[in-house]
Amino acid sequence: MARETFRENIKALEKDIICEGEMVCTAISRSVKALKDLDIAEAQKIVSDDIHINKKRWEIEEKCINLLATQQPVATNLRELIAVLSISTDLERMGDHAEGIAKIVIMHEDKPLVKPLVDIPKMAEKASDMLTRSLEAFVNRDEKTARAICDEDDEVDLLYDQVYRELLSFMTENPTIITRATYLLWAAHNLERIADRVTNICERIVFLVTGTMDEIKVSKY
Amino acid sequence: MNNNIIIKNLSLTYGNKQVLENINQQIEEKKITAIIGPSGCGKSTLLRCINRMNDLIPETRVEGEILFHEKNIYAHDIDVTEIRRKIGMVFQKPNPFPKSIFDNVAYGLRINGTKDKKKVSETVETTLHDCGLLKEVKDRLYTSAMELSGGQQQRLCIARALAIEPEIILMDEPCSALDPSSTFKIEELMMKLKKRYTVIIVTHNMQQAARVSDTTGFLYLGKLIEYGNTKKLFIKPKEKLTENYISGNFG
């Protein structure tokens, strides 16, 4: 078989992407748990661990650049590399959003949460689940699933609306908690952005399979 | 880094025409080294120096040294036949002998004195297998090699070069007469070969150099302008001249 080597390189990159995705899922669940427990020590660790995701992303980018410079990929091979590059960047940014949540934990200092978390963990779970399945769809070149995952972004947006309304009513009732309520709103916003980036990944999958670039999902936010 | 060929201050003239000028190059063992450069810059000449094929061209003068296992192959006490056995060569146009497929691969073994028939046929078979050719030709080992396609003939020539167990394989534009799919097959074969051999390939196709080689040298007007890691050379060459050549803005 001709160009087996190139195929092996793409397979290895797919593994790297899955690995980066797992790192991001871990960062999301750790940061939401740290928020729930207001565990500042853990939050500080999450912030410093973000470097590993950044490193993974640079490693992937370097491999892609090497292949672009030396293998002259065309057609599917070219779209595969472009997809890997763009997905890897989206993942890295998702890692930054998880880090953002950890920073919110730290900003609480010794003050309690303004309310127990209900919808924020749900948002995190939904976004992580979308992320995991989108990366599977990428490896399987599954356009249909990619499109379906995009539609699920609405669920995350709905949860965000709910958090927003709820926090707003807390703030009007008790203006002394406005600062901390805003922190929670930022945390929810970070999760909403993560789900949006999953839709970017799904758009890349559609491009990879069909060769056409279109925005499938225009997020509400 | 393990070098098995070290080229030191090598210059070459044909008559009064200087073709290579003070080349210095260390060639890594079990890696693929590519030499690129425009037509007429001296690539084939340089390659031929490495197994003393230039000796066959009249009025050739070579200065400098090429060390092979730390010994200058241009020293007086060198056995040139032995050098050519250890440093095999594959040419641009496939040049199978007008003999059977089997005899083409067995040829080198026989002239190097292997008499054991069983050993010969075993070696022929494994070598054809290593070159990805056995499946395609196993039912017609005794038919003429001239009936094979161009790509198959080239893989047969590689098999013929490998059968005598050289350490180094020199390839002079081995794919320039082949179609893309045969080209990719030969490239895959090269990647396999480097596990056991040192491969030096001359090519005017720089994309091929980029795809297959670990180290690339850019030769221009007989001078080695830049020599180093292939990825680096194709991503951020050190020399403007290299950049212009690989980007296709020459002149």
Ligand SMILES: Nc1ncnc2c1ncn2[C@@H]1O[C@H](COP(=O)(O)OP(=O)(O)O)[C@@H](O)[C@H]1O
């Ligand atoms: N046998 C020869 N006699 C005289 N000049 C030669 C001979 N072979 C090659 N040359 C000249 O040497 C230069 C380098 O040739 P060559 O090594 O074949 O270049 P390349 O392989 O890069 O195209 C050219 O100018 C060519 O004309």
Ligand SMILES: [Mg+2]
């Ligand atoms: Mg030539």
